Amino acid sequence: MAIKTYKSISRDGKRIMTMDEFKQWLKKFDTDNDGRISKEELRNAIYESGGRFARWKSRRAIKSADADGSGFIDENEITNLVDFAEKYLAISVIYI
Template sequence: MAILNKPIASPDGKILMRPEEFKKWLKKFDADKDGRISTQELREAIRANGGWFTTRKGRDGVRMADKDGSGYIDDNEINNLKDFALKYLGVKIITY
């Protein structure tokens, strides 16, 4: 699972990313280039990292992060995926 050019892994095997790295990585799945992440696009991110039950997890992830109720995750809401990324994407978002 190569997420970064030089991924850094934590002792528990999670990939460590700063928030801006996570945003950049997640935007790779913005298939329609509208600047937002849809349920389908989040499903693709989960699938790319070997995840299962992507339909339910993608829907749950969008619901968790979508604070304005638009049905999408916009740039301001990506940070709301911190717990989701850890649990379903194998990514630990860190600040240092």
């Protein structure tokens, strides 16, 4: 089954994804398959999707989304990362 991402582009240039598509997009970058996203994995996701300032954005995203201070984004913190992605990564996540 192919992962369908970047469903469409909004008028303001943001990529529109469902929450499931966003989770699948992140999962592609979970290189150690531990179910969590590290700062390095997030940096790769930002860089490979054409984002600028990937190192800064990944540090900032972990800091803002990591509620338990573990240094990783886990399943329970994904919604915190969505807020960051909408503000800094030109991604709009829709809930269906």
